[in-house]
Amino acid sequence: MVLNKLRLVSLAVWRSPVNLKARKFSCTSYVRHKAAYEGDGKTTVRVINMEQDLGLMIDSYGTFGFRLNNGLTVLGPMAIFPRTVLSWQVHNADEITAESLTFFRILVPKIDLVILGLDSKERQTLNSVFRASREAKLNVEILPTEHACSTFNFLNAEGRSVGAAMIPPKHIELNEDDMLVSKLHYGKLYERSDLL
8 A cells, every 4th residue: 555655656756847857766666675584583494304313203194004204104003103113013993902002111211102093083992092091001192193193293303202103094084285285296297207
């Protein structure tokens, strides 16, 4: 709005009879904008999955398993720690027992929090997993796999002593953003046919 007023004033000055002989006045404004804040407390963005020194992170998941930030693909359920990943021999949330969680209790150094990423949202299954974790005397956070992946990545990036047991989801709900990213990815992939 201010720029529009400035343009109207400069146009009026441009057309004025006083300025007919000296047409050196420009209609454009010379307002300079600072590109970004450069002082203390500047907001920065950091993609934590790209930093290998933060440990293992989960880049993506599917019904088949998980893809990690170091390029490794884990098929099926997994137990993941800041520097290690193992196959977890539990096929679905109904098979989680105190015995299957004992492994997390005997680790040294001690794990502060175990994140359980489940493939089920049924109340009966969640209650049985919670009882098994109490029986194994573990501090757990029980989440759907989708949310458990990001929670593990965040806590791991903070340097917390965290472990996770993840079961791949049975179904993945796609939204418009997922479909767009996939379409753009495959579009770029097929555009490079001249390299073949």
